[in-house]
Amino acid sequence: MPDHDVIVIGAGWAGLSAAVRLTEQGHRPVLLDAAPQPGGRARGLTIELAGLRCQVDNGQHLIIGAYTETLALIARVAAPSGPAIRRAAMRLDAVDGMRIHPSSAPPPFDLRGGLLRAQGLSGRERWALTRALAGLRWHGWHVPARQTVAEWLVEFRQPSSLVDRFWLPLCIATMNTPPEAACAQTFANVLRDSLGASAEACEFVLPTRTLDEVLPQPACDWLLARGATLMLRQTVRALRRDPASGLWHLEREPAADAAQAAAHIAANTAAGGGLRARHVILALPPANALRVLSAGGHGEPAQRIARLGEFDHEPIVTVYMAWPADVRLPAWIMLSEQPATRYFGQWLFDRGEQQAMRIGAVVVSARGRAWLAQDDAEERVLTIARQVSTQLELPMPLDARAIVDKRATFRCTPDRPRLHVDALAGALPGLWLAGDHLWPDYPATLEAAVRSGRLAASVCAAALRRHASLRDDQRSTAEPVDGPR
Numbered sequence: 001m002p003d004h005d006v007i008v009i010g011a012g013w014a015g016l017s018a019a020v021r022l023t024e025q026g027h028r029p030v031l032l033d034a035a036p037q038p039g040g041r042a043r044g045l046t047i048e049l050a051g052l053r054c055q056v057d058n059g060q061h062l063i064i065g066a067y068t069e070t071l072a073l074i075a076r077v078a079a080p081s082g083p084a085i086r087r088a089a090m091r092l093d094a095v096d097g098m099r100i101h102p103s104s105a106p107p108p109f110d111l112r113g114g115l116l117r118a119q120g121l122s123g124r125e126r127w128a129l130t131r132a133l134a135g136l137r138w139h140g141w142h143v144p145a146r147q148t149v150a151e152w153l154v155e156f157r158q159p160s161s162l163v164d165r166f167w168l169p170l171c172i173a174t175m176n177t178p179p180e181a182a183c184a185q186t187f188a189n190v191l192r193d194s195l196g197a198s199a200e201a202c203e204f205v206l207p208t209r210t211l212d213e214v215l216p217q218p219a220c221d222w223l224l225a226r227g228a229t230l231m232l233r234q235t236v237r238a239l240r241r242d243p244a245s246g247l248w249h250l251e252r253e254p255a256a257d258a259a260q261a262a263a264h265i266a267a268n269t270a271a272g273g274g275l276r277a278r279h280v281i282l283a284l285p286p287a288n289a290l291r292v293l294s295a296g297g298h299g300e301p302a303q304r305i306a307r308l309g310e311f312d313h314e315p316i317v318t319v320y321m322a323w324p325a326d327v328r329l330p331a332w333i334m335l336s337e338q339p340a341t342r343y344f345g346q347w348l349f350d351r352g353e354q355q356a357m358r359i360g361a362v363v364v365s366a367r368g369r370a371w372l373a374q375d376d377a378e379e380r381v382l383t384i385a386r387q388v389s390t391q392l393e394l395p396m397p398l399d400a401r402a403i404v405d406k407r408a409t410f411r412c413t414p415d416r417p418r419l420h421v422d423a424l425a426g427a428l429p430g431l432w433l434a435g436d437h438l439w440p441d442y443p444a445t446l447e448a449a450v451r452s453g454r455l456a457a458s459v460c461a462a463a464l465r466r467h468a469s470l471r472d473d474q475r476s477t478a479e480p481v482d483g484p485r
């Protein structure tokens with residue numbers, strides 16, 4: 001079994017962030033993933049629309065200016081031609097006529113001016129909106145413990161029209177959890193770092209190509225060029241620690257077809273079997289981390305490990321649609337969700353032109369369960385197509401296809417577990433956790449994933465340094481000393 005200083009399990013955005021940070025600190029991590037491509041829940045995908053192959057993502061992702069660590073990571077690993085993203089001024093345009101655009105005043109008055117001058121909202125609604133944000137700021141962005149977003153909205157006397165048209169879509173878009181269940185403190189944190197900060201923090205950062213080309217592919221190229229090892233199609237079945245040597249043993253599923261690991265990634269893939277490492281960063285979704293650790297049969301910290309099983313999840317559905325190329329779509333627009341008519345679409349994004357077709361992506365988050373509950377799979381896609389064509393006065397699309405992620409994000413409730421990257425390190429030395437569920441300040445987002453990975457790597461690197469200096473000390477005391485005895 002080869003020995004490694006550190007292995008990162010999971011090449012989603014958390015694992016990639018951890019591997020990049022470790023490499024920056026002078027290590028050569030091994031990064032492995034069960035999938036044939038890196039990126040996890042934020043990756044590119046090929047689908048067929050109107051019989052033609054189109055490059056899309058496994059779900060429409062929105063990055064905003066407040067994602068400082070994510071944007072720094074993207075810039076860090078970008079090819080010399082620059083990152084595959086573009087920034088656009090924050091604009092909230094809705095099909096019902098609501099328009100919120102920042103004013104030209106300097107920050108933070110750009111956003112406040114924009115909110116006060118929002119079109120399509122009554123004076124009472126605009127006043128209530130600014131009062132709620134001012135109230136949060138006044139209280140240092142703190143809300144009572146265990147409060148839900150719905151309770152917070154009642155406390156701040158937000159008119160129901162404003163709740164339906166502004167707060168509900170914003171809560172669902174940022175937390176993928178409906179207001180009646182969503183954690184008000186996490187929502188306040190999101191507002192603090194976006195609407196409460198500046199128009200720049202709220203800027204939309206849109207991929208110019210697929211998500212693969214935004215981070216997973218450039219990060220893997222960057223890592224491989226610096227001596228890291230990337231192993232794809234490597235499912236870790238169990239993780240055990242040998243108390244005598246202190247080494248972690250990774251048991252892998254037999255490698256099914258390692259040679260076929262995504263052709264576009266030059267992975268130096270190894271065969272299945274065992275691997276050993278002094279330190280492990282486990283960057284898996286909570287249920288997968290729980291499975292791998294439970295199979296390792298750890299006695300004492302079992303209760304702490306079990307907490308990983310306490311997360312509940314929400315689906316996200318993305319419906320990709322294709323129109324003839326001459327159809328014009330807004331860059332993005334908020335749709336009007338009407339559950340009574342099964343119009344569950346919340347946002348439409350223009351995905352540009354491909355195969356001489358105009359591609360759009362409609363997002364159904366938090367309502368994914370209701371959408372999935374409809375019996376007829378074809379009819380539920382058609383209903384979203386009808387919603388878009390009715391609300392935007394467009395022709396029906398040539399074709400539409402839904403991508404469903406049943407466990408897209410954790411349900412961001414006030415009583416979800418609050419775990420940190422070192423949640424298990426005390427009981428299981430050398431084991432660090434990473435993933436979007438390990439940044440308790442934020443909902444399940446790319447930024448939470450990237451931050452958790454970076455922090456896990458920093459504490460792991462500090463432990464590696466301590467280990468190295470201990471080894472040096474032991475070596476120097478064991479060496480024979482010249483001179484009189």
Ligand SMILES: Cc1cc2nc3c(=O)[nH]c(=O)nc-3n(C[C@H](O)[C@H](O)[C@H](O)COP(=O)(O)OP(=O)(O)OC[C@H]3O[C@@H](n4cnc5c(N)ncnc54)[C@H](O)[C@@H]3O)c2cc1C
Nearest residue numbers: 010012013014034040041059061062236408435436445446
């Ligand atoms: C459809 C959709 C839309 C979203 N929209 C947004 C958005 O607009 N903005 C935003 O910020 N966030 C969004 N998110 C959330 C965001 O994608 C996630 O928060 C983020 O990708 C999580 O990254 P992660 O690295 O923590 O986990 P993951 O991406 O889940 O990575 C975990 C990795 O571990 C691997 N793995 C699992 N088990 C094993 C095993 N046993 N052995 C080896 N490898 C294993 C998996 O293959 C995966 O690559 C969205 C998510 C989805 C699904």
